[in-house]
Amino acid sequence: MGELAAFIILSCVTLIPAVVVVTSGNIVRSALSLVPTFLGVTGLYILLHAEFVAGIQILIYAGAITVLLLFVIMLTAGGTGTRIRQVNEQVPLGAMAAVWLGFLILLVIFRTPWQSAATAAPQYNIASVGTAFLTDYVLIFEVTSLVLLVSLIGAIIIARREE
Amino acid sequence: MHVGLTHYLAVSTMLFCIGLYGVLTRRNAVAILMGIELMLNASNINLVAFNRYVAPGAVGGQTFALVIITLAACEAAVGLALVMAAYRSLETIHVDEINVMKW
Amino acid sequence: MPKVIVDWLYVAVFAFVGTIMAALPLGIVWLLAPRADLPQKTLTYESGVIPFGQAWAQFNVRYYLFALIFVVFDVEVIYLYPWAVVFRQLGAFAFFEMVIFLSILLVGLAYAWRKGALEWA
C-alpha cells in the first residue's frame, strides 16, 4: 500500500516536470524542471533499494549536469531565448513517433511474462558495488577513466577553438 | 497491489518517450541535449529495476547504471562544448539554422 | 520496513515540510507588509543608474570551461567513494587499480593545465 503510494507520487514527480522540460517555451524553466525529474528518479532508485546509485544521481545529474546546462544557456541564448520560438515544425510528427513508440514498448512490456525472482527486498550496499567495480568489472572501471580523459581533452579543444 | 517490474518499466517507457519527443521537436541544441538526458535516465531506471527484480543477488545493473551516468556526463560535456563552438562561429544554437557543413 | 526506505522517507518529508516552512514567512510577509507599486521601485537595481539593455546577455566562455572540468572530476569522484570503502578488504590489487585510474585522469588535469584551460585571463 505504502509502496504503491510512494511509487505513484514519485512517478508523478518524475513525469510531470519531464513534460515541462520538453514543452516549456522558456529554456531556463526547462532546464530547472530537470531538477525535480532527476530527484523523482532518485526516489525510484530508493524504492529499488539502490541507495548508492541514488546518491550519485543527485550528485551528478542534479548537481553537475544541470549546472553545466544552465551555464551554457546563460552563456549563449541567455534569457533572450524566452521570446524565440523553441519548437520546430516536426511537432505533430514527433508527438506521433513518441506516442507510437511508447505504445509499442508498453505492449511488449505488458505481454512479456517477466520472471520476477525477488520477493524479499535485497540489501545492497556501497561495498558490494565497489567490490564489483574493482573485481568483476575492472576493465569497465579503467576504460571509464579513459573515456573521461578523452571527453575532457575533446571538450577543451572544441570549446577553446579560435581563441 | 504490489509494485512490480512492469510498473517501473512502464514509467521508464513514458520518460523515454517524453525525452524522445523533446529531441524530435526542439530547435535549441541545449534542449535536445536535455531530451537525451531524460532518455538516459529512463534507461537507468530500467537497469536498476531489472537488477532488483530479475537478478537481486548481483549488482551488475547498478554498476551499469553508474557507467551510464558517467557517459551521460561526458556526453553533456562534449555536446555542450559543440554547442558553444557553434554559437561562437554561427551565433545561433538552433539546429535548424545550423546548416553549413564547413565554416 | 527496510532501513533504506525509512531513511529516505525522512529525507522526502524533510524536503516537503521544509519547503512549506520556508514558504511560510513569505506568506506572513504577504499578510503584514505594505504594498505600494511605484514604477521606480520595480526597476532593476543598478546602483541608481538607469539600466540599459537586458541582463540576459552573454558572458565569458571561461565559465563554461571550469564547469566542464568540474563535471569530469565530479564523475571521477563517484568512483572514489566505493573504492574508499572497500579497498582495505581487497588489498594491494584494488589500490593499484585506483592508481591507474587516477593517473589517467591526472593526465587530463595536466593537459588542461598545460593548455591554459585553468587560467583566468
Next chain:
Amino acid sequence: MAWLTEILKAVLLTLVLFTYLAVVTAMFGVYLERKISGWIQARLGPKHVGPQGLLQTIADTVKLLQKEHITPRQADVLIFNAAPIMVAVAGLLDWVVIPFGRLGDRVLVVRDINIGVLYFSAMASLTVIGILAGGWASNNKYALLGGLRAASQMVSYEIPLALGILWVAMVAGTLSTVGIVEAQRGLWFIFSVPPFGVLAAVTFLTAATAEVNRVPFDLPEAESELVAGYFAEYTGMRFALFQLGEYAEAFAMAALAAIMFLGGWLEPNLPAWLWLTLGIAGVFVVVLLVVSGAARELILQPILILLALSTALCVIMFFGVQAGRSPVLPSPVWFFTKMFALVFFLIWMRWTYPRLRLDQLLNLSWKVLLPAGLLNLLITGFLITVAR
C-alpha cells in the same frame, strides 16, 4: 501503519530541526558574527536590544517580516520566488545526517543514512542551482554576474571538498557519519596518519569556506563590487531565506568538519594531570590579565571571556576524570563546543584575510587543492595498504 507513524515522526523532527536552524544557526549565528566582528575591530557590536544585544537578530527578523517584497518588473517571478526556498531547503537537508551526540544507546541524529557523507555532498551541491536560478531570475546584470561567479566558485571547490570527505571515508572505511565518529574512539582523524590528517582537514576547511562563499572567498557576494551579488534584487524575507540557507550550510560544514576530523561528540581522552595543567595555566593568564589592568582594554575582554570559559571546562574535566566518571560531560556539549569553535574560526578568518581575486581563487582550487587532495588520498591509501 508503520509508515504513517514514521511520517509523523519525520514531520515533528523537521519542525524541530527547522526551528533549530532558524534560531541557533541563522539568528544566533548572525549575532555571533556581528559581535565577534565587532570585537575584532575593537567596537562593541550589537548592544542595545536585550542583554548584550542578544535579541538584536530577533528584532531584525520581526523587521524583515514587515518589509515589502519587491519583485523587479523584468524578473521571472516563479523562479525568483522559488530560488531562496530551494537554497534554504538544501541547507536544511544537510542536517539530516549530522549526529549531535549520544545518550546511552541512542545516537541523536535524524537518520544515520548508509551513504551519509555522500548524501551530504550531494545536498550541498543542490545549493548551486538555487543560486544560479536566483541570479538569473532577477534579470539584473550584477545579480547574474554574481550568480555565475558563485556557481563557478562553488563547483570548483566541490571537488576538493569531496576529496577531504573521501580521505575520512577511506580511513574510517565507512560513509555513515555515525560510523565515522565511532571510528575515532582511539584517535581523532586530524591526528591519524600524521601529517596527512592535518592536510585533509586543511583541504576540507578551505573548500568548505569557499563552498559557503565566506571571506576570503566571498567574491560572489562582494558587497563593494557586486552590490551583494546574486541576491542584489532580493528584499525582506526572501533575502532572509537566502541568509538562512547560507548560515545553515556554513554551520553544517563546521559540524561536518567537527564530526570528520575532531571526533564529533566524543570526549577528548586526556589524562587528569593534563587537564589540571591546562586549567592552572588558564587561571594564571586570567589573573595576570585582570591584575595588570589589561582586562579593561575593550579588545581583550572577549578573549578573557573565552579564556575563562575554557579554563572552567578544563577544571570541570579535571574533577570529572579524578572522580572516575566517563564520559564526564554529556556528549552534545562536546559536539557544540567543537562546532562553535570552528564557527569562531570561520569568523576570525573573515577579518584576517583579504578577499582573493578570481584567478587566485580558481588557481587555489584547481592547481593546489585538487592535486594535493588526490596525492593525499593516494599516499594515505598506500600507507594503509602497506600496513595491512
